[in-house]
Amino acid sequence: MAAQITGWITRGATTRPLPTPALPANREVALQAILHPSRLPSVPAVAVKVAEITTRPDCLPAHVGSVIAGDPGFSAALLQTVNCAREGAARTVGSVDRAVLVAGLNRVRVLALGLSLPAMRPQSRYVPAALAHSLTSIGGAIFARELAVRRGRPEPEEDLNAALLRDLGVLLIQQTFPRAWAELLACKDDPLGEEACAREVAKFGIHHAEVGAEALRRWGLPDDIVEPVLHHHHPDRLAGTRHADRAELLWFADLLTRLEAVVEHPEAIDRVLTIATTRFGLTRGKLADFLDEVRPKIDQFAEALNREIGRCPDYGSLLSVATDELSRLSPARG
Secondary structure, eight states, rough: OHHHHHHHHHHHHHSOOOOOOSSSOOOOHHHHHHTTTTSSSSOOOOHHHHHHHTSSSOOOHHHHHHHHHHHHHHHHHHHHHHHHHHTTSOOOOOSSSHHHHHHHHHHHHHHHHHHHHHSSSSSTTTTTTHHHHHHHHHHHHHHHHHHHHTTOOOOOHHHHOOOOOOOOHHHHHHHHSHHHHHHHHTSSOOOOOOHHHHHHHHSSSSSHHHHHHHHHTTOOOHHHHHHHHHHOOOOOOOOTTHHHHHHHHHHHHHHHHTTTHHTTTTTHHHHHHHHHHHHHOOOOHHHHHHHHHHHHHHHHHHHHHOOOOOOOOOOOHHHHHHHHHHHHHOOOOO
């Protein structure tokens, strides 16, 4: 995998840019253009080095720890991720070497990419799309991890990794077709984004989940990450498989990041409440408490990653406003 990542970076620096195809393109033409090496963002050096070291047969945790320790941002994120996944543990993990031992080499490799990929998005507090991408990536990752903890899933930090990676395809399509993507965002009649994939296919010939999954597959990430990312808007397509639970986590986490957009859409908040209750055992009150508990963790995680996410919405208050409006319109339900 490290050779694949390094190769993409090297070719990306020297390969002549591929002409942007006319839209709509067929799926293969669009994918070739979007994933062409000349357009792929560079993976941060620490992720490449971690990927390279962890694939060596003689790799020891100390080898990885020394590399990670040289990057304060990643060190902090690794420690936070490992400790959050060990809620209730007798001892807090306080060193990078110990965190690598606890997480394991495979998880650290995926985590290195997962924590680095959001950093590929050019950041500016004055560019709304950049802030929105970071907020949804980081917010969705924390929502997914905390939902995984509630469900008692064995590896909530890997659920966090998958959620961080779920919208990589958005970044890649945006940079290939910036004007067309901006036009697509003008659609306001789908606040939960449940028709987003269909609209993207109609416009680009492929949707962001397919693009992201293919990029991750080429980077050598396992199916445990790739398949949930591919199906995170349609988790029922994985029903009966070992990837179904993670895909459902990513789906619902993504819906929660959209609460700010659904306040004026009672039918959308009704759907969120139904999914929360039937699939996650979160009644309206429990969901509000959950959102209040998670919000500061989003800010903390963004700070650990040194990522600018702008103002993190007060999700609990947004839910309260939306459900009050829903109750007013549907007294029998309130």
